Amino acid sequence: xxxxxxxxxxxxxxxxxxxxxxxxxxxxxxxxxxxxxxxxxxxxxxxxxxxxxxxxxxxxxxxxxxxxxxxxxxxxxxxxxxxxxxxxxxxxxxxxxxxxxxxxxxxxxxxxxxxxxxxxxxxxxxxxxxxxxxxxxxxxxxxxxxxxxxxxxxxxxxxxxxxxxxxxxxxxxxxxxxxxxxxxxxxxxxxxxxxxxxxxxxxxxxxxxxxxxxxxxxxxxxxxxxxxxxxxxxxxxxxxxxxxxxxxxxxxxxxxxxxxxxxxxxxxxxxxxxxxxxxxxxxxxxxxxxxxxxxxxxxxxxxxxxxxxxxxxxxxxxxxxxxxxxxxxxxxxxxxxxxxxxxxxxxxxxxxxxxxxxxxxxxxxxxxxxxxxxxxxxxxxxxxxxx
Amino acid sequence: xxxxxxxxxxxxxxxxxxxxxxxxxxxxxxxxxxxxxxxxxxxxxxxxxxxxxxxxxxxxxxxxxxxxxxxxxxxxxxxxxxxxxxxxxxxxxxxxxxxxxxxxxxxxxxxxxxxxxxxxxxxxxxxxxxxxxxxxxxxxxxxxxxxxxxxxxxxxxxxxxxxxxxxxxxxxxxxxxxxxxxxxxxxxxxxxxxxxxxxxxxxxxxxxxxxxxxxxxxxxxxxxxxxxxxxxxxxxxxxxxxxxxxxxxxxxxxxxxxxxxxxxxxxxxxxxxxxxxxxxxxxxxxxxxxxxxxxxxxxxxxxxxxxxxxxxxxxxxxxxxxxxxxxxxxxxxxxxxxxxxxxxxxxxxxxxxxxxxxxxxxxxxxxxxxxxxxxxxxxxxxxxxxx
Numbered sequence: 001x002x003x004x005x006x007x008x009x010x011x012x013x014x015x016x017x018x019x020x021x022x023x024x025x026x027x028x029x030x031x032x033x034x035x036x037x038x039x040x041x042x043x044x045x046x047x048x049x050x051x052x053x054x055x056x057x058x059x060x061x062x063x064x065x066x067x068x069x070x071x072x073x074x075x076x077x078x079x080x081x082x083x084x085x086x087x088x089x090x091x092x093x094x095x096x097x098x099x100x101x102x103x104x105x106x107x108x109x110x111x112x113x114x115x116x117x118x119x120x121x122x123x124x125x126x127x128x129x130x131x132x133x134x135x136x137x138x139x140x141x142x143x144x145x146x147x148x149x150x151x152x153x154x155x156x157x158x159x160x161x162x163x164x165x166x167x168x169x170x171x172x173x174x175x176x177x178x179x180x181x182x183x184x185x186x187x188x189x190x191x192x193x194x195x196x197x198x199x200x201x202x203x204x205x206x207x208x209x210x211x212x213x214x215x216x217x218x219x220x221x222x223x224x225x226x227x228x229x230x231x232x233x234x235x236x237x238x239x240x241x242x243x244x245x246x247x248x249x250x251x252x253x254x255x256x257x258x259x260x261x262x263x264x265x266x267x268x269x270x271x272x273x274x275x276x277x278x279x280x281x282x283x284x285x286x287x288x289x290x291x292x293x294x295x296x297x298x299x300x301x302x303x304x305x306x307x308x309x310x311x312x313x314x315x316x317x318x319x320x321x322x323x324x325x326x327x328x329x330x331x332x333x334x335x336x337x338x339x340x341x342x343x344x345x346x347x348x349x350x351x352x353x354x355x356x357x358x359x360x361x362x363x364x365x366x367x368x369x370x371x372x373x374x375x376x377x378x379x380x381x382x383x384x385x386x387x
Numbered sequence: 388x389x390x391x392x393x394x395x396x397x398x399x400x401x402x403x404x405x406x407x408x409x410x411x412x413x414x415x416x417x418x419x420x421x422x423x424x425x426x427x428x429x430x431x432x433x434x435x436x437x438x439x440x441x442x443x444x445x446x447x448x449x450x451x452x453x454x455x456x457x458x459x460x461x462x463x464x465x466x467x468x469x470x471x472x473x474x475x476x477x478x479x480x481x482x483x484x485x486x487x488x489x490x491x492x493x494x495x496x497x498x499x500x501x502x503x504x505x506x507x508x509x510x511x512x513x514x515x516x517x518x519x520x521x522x523x524x525x526x527x528x529x530x531x532x533x534x535x536x537x538x539x540x541x542x543x544x545x546x547x548x549x550x551x552x553x554x555x556x557x558x559x560x561x562x563x564x565x566x567x568x569x570x571x572x573x574x575x576x577x578x579x580x581x582x583x584x585x586x587x588x589x590x591x592x593x594x595x596x597x598x599x600x601x602x603x604x605x606x607x608x609x610x611x612x613x614x615x616x617x618x619x620x621x622x623x624x625x626x627x628x629x630x631x632x633x634x635x636x637x638x639x640x641x642x643x644x645x646x647x648x649x650x651x652x653x654x655x656x657x658x659x660x661x662x663x664x665x666x667x668x669x670x671x672x673x674x675x676x677x678x679x680x681x682x683x684x685x686x687x688x689x690x691x692x693x694x695x696x697x698x699x700x701x702x703x704x705x706x707x708x709x710x711x712x713x714x715x716x717x718x719x720x721x722x723x724x725x726x727x728x729x730x731x732x733x734x735x736x737x738x739x740x741x742x743x744x745x746x747x748x749x750x751x752x753x754x755x756x757x758x759x760x761x762x763x764x765x766x767x768x769x770x771x772x773x774x
Contacts, residue, residue, distance in 0.1 A: 193632040193655050194624065200656040201620045204663070208613035210597035226595035230617065233588045237581065242715075245580040251686065264684065268580050269587040276591070297651065299638065328629075328715075 012091035014081065015047040018072035020112065023146050029107075033297075035132040038121055042146050043068045043112030044104035047088055048096035050150070057152045058094060058378075059143065059179075060084065060103040061160030061167035064235070064291050065283060067111035070103035071096075086366045093375035098382055099156060107142045108134045108290045116215075116286035129215025129286055136163075136298045140170045144178070154178050157381060158317075161185040161363035162330060163291070166298045169338070172315040173300055181318045181381055183374070186327050186363040188334035189308055189341070190299040195329060198238055199292040202231035206285050215286050224285045229276030231288060236275050241326035241359035308337060312345035320377045321351040322370060324362040350377070399478035401468065402434040405459035407499065410533050416494075420684075422519040425508055429533050430455045430499030431491035434475055435483030437537070444539045445481060445765075446530065446566075447471065447490040448547030448554035451622070451678050452670060454498035457490035458483075473753045480762035485769055486543060494529045495521045495678065497671035503602075504671055516602025516673055523550075523685045527557045531565070541565050544768060545704075548572040548750035549717060550678070553685045556725070559702040560687055568705045568768055570761070573714050573750040575721035576695055576728075577686040582716060585625055586679040589618035593672050602673050611672045616663030618675060623662050628713035628746035695724060699732035706736040707764045709757060711749040737764070 023042045030036045045068050050057060060070050062083075071088035073081050088094045088101055105113040108131060116131040123130075147155070158168040158179045165187025172182045191199070206212060209227030213220050237245070249268040256264035304310035319342050323335035332353045339351035354370045356362040362370060410429045417423045432455050437444060447457050449470075458475035460468050475481045475488055492500040495518060503518040510517075534542070545555040545566045552574025559569045578586070593599060596614030600607050624632070636655040643651035691697035706729050710722035719740045726738035741757045743749040749757060 190638065192629055193636050193638065193653075194627075194629040196638070196653050197620075197624045197632060197655050197659060200653070200659055201617060201624065204613075204620065204660075205592055205617050208617065209595075226591075230588060230592050230595065233584075233591065234621065237584045237588065240581075242579055242581040245584060249580050251577065251580065251583070251689075264680075266580075266583050266587070266683065268584050272584060272587055273591075293651075296653065302638075 013089055014085065015072035015089050015096055017076070018045050018047065018069075018074065018082075020045050020068055020074075022112065023149050025142070025145050025149075027145070029138070029142060029145075031132050032135045032137045033133045037107070037114060037132070040107060040114035040142065041112070041118075042104050042107065042114075042142060044102060044146060045069060045071075045082075046103075047071050047101040048099050050100040050152070054151050054153065055156060056099050057147075057150075057155050058099045058101045059147070059155050059158045059171075060088070060094075060101060061139075061143070061158065061164035062103070062106060063160070063162035063164045064295065065279070065288075066164070067109060068103050068105040068113075069111070071101070083364065086364070087371065087374065093371045094159070094378060095375070099378070102146075102150065102152075104143065104146060106134075106139050108287060108294075110284035110287040115284070116290065117218075117284055126218050127286075128218055131286060131290065133293060134290060135294055136166050136170045137174065139167055139294070140174050143167070143171075144175060147178070154180065157181040157183055157378065159183040159185070160187070162187055162360065163295050166295070170298075170300065172317040172319070173311060176314065176316040179317045181320065181377075182315075183320045183322070183377070184335070184338065185322045185374075186324055186330045186335075186360055187321070187338075188330050189301060189311065189338050191295055192334075196296050198234065198329075199296055202234050203289055203292060205230035205234070206288060212285065215289075217285065223280070225280040228280040228283060228285055228288065229273075232279035232283075233272040233276040236272065238329045239360040241328065241357060243326060244358050244361075247357065308341035309344040312338075312342045312347050315342075315345070315347060317347075318381070319347060319349040320374075321349065322363075322373060323351070323353050324356045324359065324367075324370070325353060326357055327360040327362060329360040400476055401472065402459035402476050402483055404463070405432050405434065405456075405461065405469075407432050407455055407461075409499065410536050412529070412532050412536075414532070416525070416529060416532075418519050419522045419524045420520045424494070424501060424519070427494060427501035427529065428499070428505075429491050429494065429501075429529060431489060431533060432456060432458075432469075433490075434458050434488040435486050437487040437539070441538050441540065442543060443486050444534075444537075444542050445486045445488045446534070446542050446545045446558075447475070447481075447488060448526075448530070448545065448551035449490070449493060450547070450549035450551045451682065452666070452675075453551070454496060455490050455492040455500075456498070458488070470751065473751070474758065474761065480758045481546070481765060482762070486765070489533075489537065489539070491530065491533060493521075493526050493678075495674060495681075497674040502671070503673035503677065504605075513605050514673075515605055518673060518677065520680060521677060522681055523553050523557045524561065526554055526681070527561050530554070530558075531562060534565070541567065544568040544570055544765065546570040546572070547574070549574055549747065550682050553682070557685075557687065559704040559706070560698060563701065563703040566704045568707060568764075569702075570707045570709070570764070571722070571725065572709045572761075573711055573717045573722075573747055574708070574725075575717050576688060576698070576725050578682055579721075583683050585621065585716075586683055589621050590676055590679060592617035592621070593675060599672065602676075604672065610667070612667040615667040615670060615672055615675065619666035619670075620659040620663040623659065625716045626747040628715065628744060630713060631745050631748075634744065695728035696731040699725075699729045699734050702729075702732070702734060704734075705768070706734060707761075708736065708738040709750075709760060710738070710740050711743045711746065711754075711757070712740060713744055714747045714749060716747040
């Protein structure tokens, strides 16, 4: 690997304007749980330059509601940059002066890749609820084809938070020779029962919306917005810590007087309404169902009678695990479970539990010790690989 | 107080068949947040005998979805006894050989007391969403009238779990001379932001149900069952610990094969569906909104700039606080906050944190150390009071 160890600028910068591209895969993809896609599109973005021997590529895997737009802006007027701009850019933790960073929208997504909103070639109607169940393994398979397309035989690192970390782990299992490092942030080798239960409730909110029509809302010209709203509000609370909510909103009143008869609205209620509303306008309900199901079903140890060490024995990558002290949705214990199994399997693994008040959401936030740890690891990785 | 210190039977028994009674209060009740009820009914049950000086009465205050049927059965064929039968009966922790136990359905409830399902005398239609906002203080006021009606000037103890504990605390504040002891189980002096957020989502699920019709579902001959279902599922998860869910359901599959294409249903999903369905058939949506709002609004320290010690300075009762190690909805810290404030205010207070894997639900379950602690306290109370 020939990485440039001298950063081209000293203070972190932004990747600037970016444009998504589309990989059209015309080879059929057989899916893990049956069925196939006769073809598919993956929308992706890249930041930085692929070096001559294509050894400096980093794949970013997104979480439940993420997409390919991980950094930069599509237009100068964009109010917000990509979802992980805090980590990706020249001089940032995932340094685009050194690395060629690839981010995509997963299969089944609703931001341009083939998914429930796409036209089903078998019917010429949108897939809607007929889109097949996709799993983390299917995502990895489709991502491997994108890597082939881009000429990347081996990633320097595959990085993901939450559901994204599950993809990084699956890569290490399915393609042990195609990555140097897997970075699993606020992730888990499987969901807890409580997590499945929260996903179930979110799905119930969507499927019981009168506008859901068994997933055929598009044909009815409506959207199950209320269900999506409730699902998002619920998800959102579980991504934040009790403490973070208390610090930010406390018992502040948005409107109404608690001493009078007027209707009370707490600030936290108004905030959740805003979050739910914004999400319901941008996210597809069938995609939400499909993504949460992929989360539920992920359990690579299942085929080894729950033996996670046997899972890590299949891998050869170095692992970095990062978890957050107040994350109760993917608690540090889940990363410890993985780290212990990786150690037992003789793998090279580091696990840092980062003190952060922000719960599961920490992985998207500029928590200094977290950003520093990630950056230091990738910097060392570059040096070790160069040595 | 002349309590019988010799239990009439040595092994705990049941209260047997019980019948509810109705207290019809024809005096208007002015409500804390404005408006009034020109009259109201409270449905209640009693277990045990009131002694000659009416000094052995214990009031049981119910939580969010509870009612007056706390112990015994209404018919031999009843599949289940009252909701706190595990604690109430001859020889049980709340010993009906010694105590006269009173349980009621709160104002605004849906089990017979005046509430949204009752006829509004002003319109001759059901109140529905026009039922006024009631607060914990209003409940205490209505309960005090019931006590007057029954000839109870002073309770030996007022006991409640969760929202019920808030009522016991409010009693101690509003009527310091009308109770010897307040027993606050898995309770809090106010909800956390996270708790308010969970309540908000449950309400949103209900109010966004297409059958809700701004609360006038009765006029439309429908029920917002789907919304109630989601609300209950959500509540239910937060009452259980992560650990309890994992122990009970793990990742067990109810139907479908994870290795095949068939639709998967996890056991925990089926369980939640059952819980949601049962609840949606028995509980009124407007009552659910009203009860969760009463929870949100409870904050006796607010009028003292958040100083909980100033609140306890208003009280004279002895306090027993019981909390449960895995309760993350009303964590032990909330009881510690109250206990510390009570100590600072010079009150007689004991706080036991009970090791229990069952989360908030522990207060309804036969957790031996909990039942023993409650029984021992009430036994000592009886002896001290007799001394």
